[in-house]
Amino acid sequence: MPVPTIVWEDGSCxxxxxxxxxxxxxxxxxxxxxxxxxxxxxxxxxxxxxIGIAAAFGVYIGVKDFESDEVEALLARVDxxxxxxxxxxxxxxxxxxxxxxxxxxxxxxRSLAAGEIIQRILEQAVAMIxxxxxxxxxxxxxxxxxxxxxxxxxxxxxxxxLATASYGTAxxxxxxxxxxxxxxxxxxxxxRPLLQGARLTAWECKQNQIPVTLICDGMSGTVMSQGKxxxxxxxxxxxxxxGDVANKIGTFNLAVMANYHSIxxxxxxxxxxxxxxxxxxxxxxxxxxxxxxxxxxxxxxxAPEGIxxxxxxxxxxxxxxxxxxxxxxxxxxxxxxxxxxxAFERAGK
Amino acid sequence: MPVPTIVWEDGSCxxxxxxxxxxxxxxxxxxxxxxxxxxxxxxxxxxxxxIGIAAAFGVYIGVKDFESDEVEALLARVDxxxxxxxxxxxxxxxxxxxxxxxxxxxxxxRSLAAGEIIQRILEQAVAMIxxxxxxxxxxxxxxxxxxxxxxxxxxxxxxxxLATASYGTAxxxxxxxxxxxxxxxxxxxxxRPLLQGARLTAWECKQNQIPVTLICDGMSGTVMSQGKxxxxxxxxxxxxxxGDVANKIGTFNLAVMANYHSIxxxxxxxxxxxxxxxxxxxxxxxxxxxxxxxxxxxxxxxAPEGIxxxxxxxxxxxxxxxxxxxxxxxxxxxxxxxxxxxAFERAGK
Numbered sequence: 001m002p003v004p005t006i007v008w009e010d011g012s013c014x015x016x017x018x019x020x021x022x023x024x025x026x027x028x029x030x031x032x033x034x035x036x037x038x039x040x041x042x043x044x045x046x047x048x049x050x051i052g053i054a055a056a057f058g059v060y061i062g063v064k065d066f067e068s069d070e071v072e073a074l075l076a077r078v079d080x081x082x083x084x085x086x087x088x089x090x091x092x093x094x095x096x097x098x099x100x101x102x103x104x105x106x107x108x109x110r111s112l113a114a115g116e117i118i119q120r121i122l123e124q125a126v127a128m129i130x131x132x133x134x135x136x137x138x139x140x141x142x143x144x145x146x147x148x149x150x151x152x153x154x155x156x157x158x159x160x161x162l163a164t165a166s167y168g169t170a171x172x173x174x175x176x177x178x179x180x181x182x183x184x185x186x187x188x189x190x191x192r193p194l195l196q197g198a199r200l201t202a203w204e205c206k207q208n209q210i211p212v213t214l215i216c217d218g219m220s221g222t223v224m225s226q227g228k229x230x231x232x233x234x235x236x237x238x239x240x241x242x243g244d245v246a247n248k249i250g251t252f253n254l255a256v257m258a259n260y261h262s263i264x265x266x267x268x269x270x271x272x273x274x275x276x277x278x279x280x281x282x283x284x285x286x287x288x289x290x291x292x293x294x295x296x297x298x299x300x301x302x303a304p305e306g307i308x309x310x311x312x313x314x315x316x317x318x319x320x321x322x323x324x325x326x327x328x329x330x331x332x333x334x335x336x337x338x339x340x341x342x343a344f345e346r347a348g349k
Numbered sequence: 350m351p352v353p354t355i356v357w358e359d360g361s362c363x364x365x366x367x368x369x370x371x372x373x374x375x376x377x378x379x380x381x382x383x384x385x386x387x388x389x390x391x392x393x394x395x396x397x398x399x400i401g402i403a404a405a406f407g408v409y410i411g412v413k414d415f416e417s418d419e420v421e422a423l424l425a426r427v428d429x430x431x432x433x434x435x436x437x438x439x440x441x442x443x444x445x446x447x448x449x450x451x452x453x454x455x456x457x458x459r460s461l462a463a464g465e466i467i468q469r470i471l472e473q474a475v476a477m478i479x480x481x482x483x484x485x486x487x488x489x490x491x492x493x494x495x496x497x498x499x500x501x502x503x504x505x506x507x508x509x510x511l512a513t514a515s516y517g518t519a520x521x522x523x524x525x526x527x528x529x530x531x532x533x534x535x536x537x538x539x540x541r542p543l544l545q546g547a548r549l550t551a552w553e554c555k556q557n558q559i560p561v562t563l564i565c566d567g568m569s570g571t572v573m574s575q576g577k578x579x580x581x582x583x584x585x586x587x588x589x590x591x592g593d594v595a596n597k598i599g600t601f602n603l604a605v606m607a608n609y610h611s612i613x614x615x616x617x618x619x620x621x622x623x624x625x626x627x628x629x630x631x632x633x634x635x636x637x638x639x640x641x642x643x644x645x646x647x648x649x650x651x652a653p654e655g656i657x658x659x660x661x662x663x664x665x666x667x668x669x670x671x672x673x674x675x676x677x678x679x680x681x682x683x684x685x686x687x688x689x690x691x692a693f694e695r696a697g698k
Contacts, residue, residue, distance in 0.1 A: 022650075022651075022652060022653040023650060156567075187659075189567075190541070190643065190651075190652070191567070192539070192541060192565040192566065192567060193565050195651050195652075198643070198644070198651050198652040199651055199652065202652050202653055202656045203652075203653045205656075206653050206655060206656055211657070212656050212657065213656070213657040213658065213659050214640075214643060214644065214652055214656055214657065214658045214659070215643075215658075215659050215660075216541040216542050216566070216598065216599070216643060216660075217541065217565070217566050217567040217599075217602075218505075218538075218540070218541060218566040218567075218598055218599025218600075218602050218603075218664075219598055219599070219659065219660075219661065219664070220602060221601040221602040221605060221664065222598065222601060222661055222664045223659065225601070225665075249565065249567055249568055249571065250565070250566075250567025250568070251567075252570040252571060252574070253566075253567050253569060253570040253602060253606055254567075256570060256605055256606055256609045257602055257605055259609075260605045260608075260609075291563075294539065294547070294563060294564075294565060295547070295563065297647070298646060298647030298648065298649050298651065299647065299648060299649050300372075300647045300648055300649075301371075301372060302371075302539075302544050302547050302548055302647060303371060303539070303544075303547040303548065303551050303552075303563055304371040304551055304552045304555050306555060307551045307554075307555055307561050307562070307563055308560070308561065308562040308563065309562065309563045309564075310536075310562050310563070310564050310568065310572065311564075311565075312568065312571055315567075315568070315570065315571045316574075
C-alpha cells in the first residue's frame with residue numbers, strides 16, 4: 001500500500017508536496033487555512049478524494065483557535081471557512097461534498113458547546129481518511145475482478161494513492177490485483193501540461209514494484225493498436241448522473257481511442273465524486289488554468305510570446321464511450337443513471 | 350511567405366537551427382557531411398521535404414573536395430555519402446527519395462568529367478529548393494479550396510515552412526487561403542515530446558500574422574467537441590500506396606478524434622513523400638528515439654529514474670480515417686491506391 005498522502009499529525013495536516021515529485025519527496029505541514037487553500041490551488045495536494053480531505057482539515061484549521069463560547073459565531077466562522085476553501089478549485093465535486101459534510105455536521109451539532117463542535121469537525125476529517133481507505137480498497141476489489149493475469153492497463157493523470165488518502169482509485173484495482181497474485185503492468189500517459197502521469201503515477205508504480213512504461217499522451221493510440229494494452233482505467237473529478245465523466249484533460253481523447261480499439265474504458269469513481277444533481281456532463285464547471293502551464297512548463301519558455309493558449313484543466317467523456325464505472329459498492333454498467341442510483345442505495349445513501 | 354528554412358549561400362548549406370526556436374532565431378552553416386548528418390539526426394533541420402533537400406546538399410558537401418579525375422572513384426564516394434546520410438533517420442521517405450535522385454543523377458552523368466558531375470549534384474540540390482517551393486504552393490492552392498472563410502484548422506507537429514524549403518505542406522493551404530483573403534486561424538497541438546507545434550508552428554503562424562491557439566495534444570477532442578475546429582490538416586513523413594499515413598507521433602490519435610467528431614482529416618503530401626512500393630503502413634519503419642526526450646525534455650527531469658519509456662517518433666494513421674490526401678497535382682480521395690497512382694501520372698512520373 002502506498003505511503004500516506006495526507007495525515008493529521010502533531011496538530012497539523014501533513015501532505016506530500018506533489019509539486020516536488022519525483023525529484024524530491026517532501027512532507028509539508030499545513031498550519032493555516034490559507035496554506036490549505038494554496039496547497040489545493042497549486043496542486044501540492046491534488047486528486048479529487050485527497051483535496052476533499054485536505055479541505056475538511058482546512059475547515060478545522062480555520063476554526064480551531066476560535067475562543068468564544070458563541071456557537072452561532074462559530075458556525076458563521078465554519079461557513080466562512082467552507083466558502084473560502086470551496087473557491088480553491090471548481091471541478092472536483094469531492095471538495096464540495098467534503099465541505100458540505102463538515103458544514104452539515106457543525107450545524108447539526110449546534111446544541112453542543114463550541115469546543116465540542118470544533119473537536120467533532122476534527123474527528124470527522126480524520127474519519128474521512130479511514131473512510132477513503134475503505135472506499136478505495138473496495139474499488140480496488142471490484143476493479144481487480146475486471147483484470148486478468150498478464151494484463152497491462154493504461155491510465156491518465158494520477159488517480160493512484162497520491163490522489164486519495166493513500167490507496168488510490170484508478171490504481172487501486174492494480175494494487176489489489178497484484179496483492180491477489182496477478183501480474184499487472186501499467187502504461188502511464190505523461191499527462192500534459194502538468195505531467196502528473198510522469199511525475200506521480202510513474203513514481204508511485206515504481207514505489208510499489210508495479211512495472212510501468214511512460215508514454216506521451218499522443219502515443220496511446222499506437223500502444224493500443226499494437227495490442228499492448230488490455231484496459232484503460234482512469235479516475236474522475238466529477239461524474240454526472242447520466243455517466244458523463246469529467247476528469248483530467250486528455251481523458252476524453254483516451255476514451256475515444258479505447259472505443260476505436262474496442263478496449264474497455266473504466267472509470268474508478270468513489271460515490272463522493274458522483275454528482276447526481278447534474279443531469280449531464282455539460283453542466284460540470286471546467287476549470288481554466290494559466291497559459292504558462294503549457295508555455296513555460298519545464299522551467300523554459302517553449303512557445304513564442306504573444307500567442308493564444310487554451311488550457312482547460314478537465315474534459316468531459318460522454319457516457320456512451322464509458323464501459324463501466326467502478327464504485328465502492330460495485331461495478332456500474334449502462335444505463336448509468338439507474339446503476340448509479342442503485343450504487344448509492346447499496347451504500348445506504 | 351515564410352523565411353527560407355534552407356538555402357545554399359556562400360559555399361555552404363545554411364539552415365535555421367530549429368532546436369533553438371522560438372527562443373532564438375539562429376542560422377547555422379553546415380560545412381561538412383558529418384554536420385549535415387548530425388543536423389538531421391538532432392532535428393536542427395526537420396520535416397520530410399527539408400531533410401531531403403539538406404541531404405542532397407550533404408552529398409554535394411561530401412564530394413565537393415574530391416580532387417581526382419577518377420569518375421568511378423567519385424561515384425563510389427557519392428554512394429558512400431548517400432549511404433551515410435541515409436542512416437540519419439529511417440522514417441521520412443523524402444530523405445531516401447532525394448538521395449536516390451542525387452545518386453541516379455551522378456551515375457547517369459558518368460560520361461562527364463568528375464568536376465562536372467560534382468557541379469551537377471549542386472545544381473540538382475539547388476533546383477530541389479525551387480521545385481519544393483512550386484510543389485508546396487500547389488498543395489496550398491488545392492488545399493485552400495477545401496477551406497472556407499472563418500475556418501479554424503487544427504494541425505499537429507510542424508509541417509509549415511520550417512518543414513520544407515520555405516512554404517510548408519500542411520500550413521500551405523492556410524497561407525494560400527489567407528493570400529486569397531480568407532480569414533483562417535490555426536489550433537496547434539504542442540506535439541510532445543519535442544514540442545514542434547509549440548516551438549515551430551506557433552512561431553511560424555505568428556511570423557505570418559495567422560491567429561494561432563496553442564493546445565496540449567490531449568485537448569484536441571475538447572476543442573473539436575466545442576465546435577472550434579472545422580478541419581484537421583497534417584503533413585506526412587511517408588504515405589503508403591493504400592493511403593496509410595506515417596506522421597509525427599500523435600497524428601493517429603488526432604485522426605481518430607476527427608473521425609469521432611466527423612471533422613475532415615486532410616494529409617498534405619508532396620508526391621515525394623508517397624511510397625508506392627509499400628502496400629500498407631505496416632511496412633513503414635518507425636524510428637524509436639531516446640527516452641530522455643520524454644523524461645528530461647526541457648532541462649529538468651520530470652519522471653523518476655528506473656522506469657520504462659516508450660518513444661516512437663511516428664505513428665501510422667490507417668487510410669480508413671483519412672478524408673483526403675492533398676498532393677501537388679490535386680486532392681486525392683478514397684480509394685487512395687488508384688487516386689495516388691493518378692496523381693503520379695498527372696505529375697508525369
